[in-house]
Amino acid sequence: MSVVTRFAPSPTGYLHLGHAYAALLAHGIARERGGRFLLRLEDIDFGRCKPDYADAIEDDLSWLGIAWDGGVRRQSAHFDDYRAALARLEDMALIYPCFCTRADITAELQASVEAPHGPSGPVYPGTCRGLSAHERQARIRQGLSYALRLDVAKAQAAAGALFWEDEIKGPVEAAPTLHGDVVLARKDTPTSYHLAVTVDDALQGVTLVTRGEDLFAATDIHRLLQAVLGYSTPRYRHHRLLTDAAGRRFAKRDQAVTLRGLRAIGRTPSEVRAMAGFA
Ligand code: GLU
Secondary structure, eight states, X not given: OOOEEEEOOOSSSOOBHHHHHHHHHHHHHHHHTTOEEEEEEOOOOTTTOOHHHHHHHHHHHHHHTOOXXXXXXXXGGOHHHHHXXXXXXXXXXXXXXXXXXXXXXXXXXHHSSSOOEETTEEOOOOTTTTOOHHHHHHHHHTTOOOEEEEOHHHHHXXXXXXXXXXXXXXXXXXXGGGGOSOEEEOSSSSOOHHHHHHHHHHHXXXXXXXXXXXXXXXXXHHHHHHHHHTOOOOEEEEEOOOBOTTSOBOOTTOGGGBHHHHHHTTOOHHHHHHHTTOO
């Protein structure tokens, strides 16, 4: 089976050298191994994503010499796919509505003796997990807004031990329960990063997920979702993050290293590829 890789930026700013590295890596692997390279725009956060940034991503990648196979998948055009996955999880009773506000969660965590910290921040204390069906319905009828959370312990119990293969680290056992009950649909958006990424990688037939090592722990959750939704599991390659001379990670707000900024001062595509570590 030939490899399918993808580059999946969020259009919340201009691409910088760190993105160039990630895109060149995924593109290069697909080309070397005779596979396909896909471009996906993770634009579910309407508050932060801008159409101009989406256009700039395509333009900057083309300028850099990166051509993607097929059309660009924009997550904002696929909410039905995420709703369908949520409906399946609902049928399996693996998700529940959570009415907590951020303030509720903070207060609950402050009140608990030991507020556990997961790989991506404080762990949700499970406040709404135990609400009765009656109470849930009553709150929904009252018009309270709610997120949908995954009952991670229940899903893990149903799935059993889960592993995935990282091309750099080797076999990894997924530890989703460390994250607590993550949000799969936000109050303001009918999906979340974890759900959209997992559904899209499955629907797009991605066989090798390349992404930064800052997302290594997120794979715990994605592997669990794959198991309960019956998706096949891609391989992963969590790569290092490029840093500047002072060892700081590049950020979209840092004009000096955006591809836009580098183009504006006359850098050529091959110079920028070299700056990103690709000769
Ligand atoms: N959209 C994510 C980002 O821009 C990457 C998602 C992924 O590769 O899984 O960091």
